[in-house]
Ligand SMILES: Nc1ncnc2c1ncn2[C@@H]1O[C@H](COP(=O)(O)OP(=O)(O)OP(=O)(O)O)[C@@H](O)[C@H]1O
């Protein structure tokens with residue numbers, strides 16, 4: 244069963260005087276339950292690829308099938324609904340909402356569920372349980388600026404999980420963290436993968452990438468190879 | 475429903491993040507709404523005042539006043555005796571009484587003149603009003619003590635007077651005036667009654683300015699004509715020359731039985747009098763009911779003019795909100811990106827920002843309404859300051875000054891929901907553009923913002 248299939252995907256940015264070819268024909272299959280690390284040098288197109296995979300952006304050309312549906316055929320609202328219920332995002336810079344507390348941040352995806360069901364006591368319990376799982380049970384009412392980087396990233400992970408998505412997209416989730424915290428985060432991601440979730444992670448650190456099931460290397464908007472290349 | 479409550483509470487959370495900014499932004503709306511309510515209250519108060527004055531003149535009354543014809547006026551400084559005869563005559567009174575007998579409830583002729591009145595060593599210049607008993611009722615005057623003039627007083631030409639409240643107070647500061655005598659042109663008159671205090675009523679036009687009944691002295695018409703008005707004319711000394719004016723009645727007031735009859739009867743009064751007075755142009759027909767209609771129109775004009783001025787300040791408040799919301803959208807681009815990434819639709823973003831704007835403007839509106847309720851208090855304070863520190867006796871007694879002092883703003887209750895509604899609409903209107911700008915942002919571009 245495939246989670247995502249990319250066929251000859253292009254993403255070009257027309258800057259007027261010249262065109263930046265961020266993705267230049269990427270084809271890729273991601274099976275269900277995969278743990279994929281996307282590697283490559285800066286500017287090689289990793290984030291661009293991840294954003295397309297996450298339905299945050301649309302390709303210039305090529306086909307992208309997400310959960311059996313052609314993204315090109317989907318409306319903006321349909322794509323939003325998919326992001327809300329099927330995909331959990333973890334960003335390098337955490338991206339928490341500053342005026343909200345830990346629990347409120349974790350609950351943001353609840354507000355945009357299709358049909359806008361009210362936040363039930365069950366939902367409430369789930370968000371607190373997730374906060375506890377990432378080790379923030381005693382900081383539910385803290386605001387992001389009162390938390391360390393690692394703690395903020397764990398809030399972001401809890402938030403990514405709150406709607407029980409099948410796919411987790413993480414763009415350099417450990418990029419802003421020290422090695423000890425990185426190990427913690429990776430442990431959580433591996434556990435999520437073991438639960439059956441598909442994980443797609445961008446990183447440029449070999450030790451992090453090693454822990455994924457599969458690695459692809461990007462170069463100039465193309466997949467240059469698979470597997471671990473040391474050195 | 476629950477969902478909207480949630481949206482509103484989230485909006486409050488965002489607004490509370492910048493309390494000072496939200497408060498200052500709200501201020502524009504607060505004062506906009508406040509000034510709408512205050513302006514309408516002042517307009518309402520002014521027109522109520524005007525209406526009250528007209529009603530005191532009597533909505534079913536028709537007042538015919540003698541008017542000095544302009545073209546016949548003697549040139550200033552001309553010497554020699556000269557008698558100017560003009561105005562309403564006994565014949566006019568008889569004709570009007572006869573022809574309108576069945577359609578009117580009363581008719582009162584009146585002669586007035588300002589003379590010195592005296593009690594022992596107290597001297598006072600007062601308006602002597604010579605009239606018949608109906609005068610009191612027709613002018614909505616109320617007796618304080620004693621009695622008013624009676625038919626018998628008229629018949630007997632009794633030497634009696636009824637005093638206005640201020641006249642009584644100034645001539646008799648300590649004693650009881652009833653039974654005492656006052657002197658007018660060295661003849662004595664017995665005081666039989668005192669009137670209640672009454673606020674000055676609107677000017678009737680023609681010979682009269684604003685009528686201040688408190689300074690009156692009422693005397694039986696026939697007494698006046700027998701004792702004071704020898705030969706029906708009164709000699710005036712003006713800067714070295716004598717001039718004599720002969721006026722029989724200064725006013726004839728008619729009370730109409732049916733309000734709908736007021737205008738037609740006033741027209742027939744005018745026509746009747748024109749038959750005898752011809753082109754002399756020495757009388758005026760004043761119809762308080764028409765003044766009432768004018769007062770109504772005045773109210774509408776006031777409301778529109780003052781309301782629009784206040785509306786402009788509300789508009790300015792709205793532009794202030796829009797300005798801040800646009801800045802907020804720019805500042806919170808990243809938040810918008812995060813929400814979009816987490817599944818927010820464009821409409822969700824629009825809803826969020828419009829809600830924030832409306833919460834801001836309607837909170838401002840609510841505060842403005844509450845402030846608006848204090849308009850009469852605030853106006854009273856201003857009135858106090860102005861009357862104590864700015865106005866002197868000259869301005870106080872002027873028409874404008876009297877109007878200002880006599881006026882109390884009256885909150886038009888309908889203006890409260892309307893002003894509040896406008897604050898909500900202002901928020902909606904000025905919130906749309908920033909909200910759409912927020913929703914148009916591309917999620918990726920928005921997330922890239924620092
Ligand atoms: N909105 C944009 N407009 C123009 N060029 C863009 C835009 N977004 C990305 N690019 C370009 O596309 C290329 C790929 O960018 P991308 O962010 O995918 O790189 P990356 O592999 O994630 O790099 P890094 O490791 O530094 O994050 C870069 O050359 C970048 O300059």
Ligand SMILES: [Mg+2]
Nearest residue numbers: 289290291414
């Ligand atoms: Mg990147």
